[in-house]
Amino acid sequence: MTSKPTLADITSGFEFRPILVDVSVERVQEYLGVLQATPLDSNARLVPSEAAITFALGALLDQYDLPAGTVHTTQDVRVERPLRLGTKVMCTARVSNRSHRGEMAVILLEISLTTHRDSNEVAMVGTSTLLIQQPS
Numbered sequence: 001m002t003s004k005p006t007l008a009d010i011t012s013g014f015e016f017r018p019i020l021v022d023v024s025v026e027r028v029q030e031y032l033g034v035l036q037a038t039p040l041d042s043n044a045r046l047v048p049s050e051a052a053i054t055f056a057l058g059a060l061l062d063q064y065d066l067p068a069g070t071v072h073t074t075q076d077v078r079v080e081r082p083l084r085l086g087t088k089v090m091c092t093a094r095v096s097n098r099s100h101r102g103e104m105a106v107i108l109l110e111i112s113l114t115t116h117r118d119s120n121e122v123a124m125v126g127t128s129t130l131l132i133q134q135p136s
Contacts, residue, residue, distance in 0.1 A: 056091035069133035077126035
């Protein structure tokens, strides 16, 4: 069994390995159900932007061990073009800043979602902030 690298060791400028993410109707419905939000209408064709960026962040972070006490504090997204349900997107991220506040590391991620099949255009960009407790 291979262990995953830990997020505690990443530094500013670090680039995550790109990962392909599926934004299927089923995944989006499950996401909305967890949030206790209104389910998608049967005529829906577009992915809610927060669902897409959440799937991307989850897939990117799943490549690493998250130290105990890690908190996801903020997330912003800007939609460049809508994503259709059932689309696959290539997700990339880099650490744009890492700073320290007491015993916590503050990691700012820049995330990009690019359409995979259509025209390889950027669909969404966003930022997420993670707080990671530093090992003693």
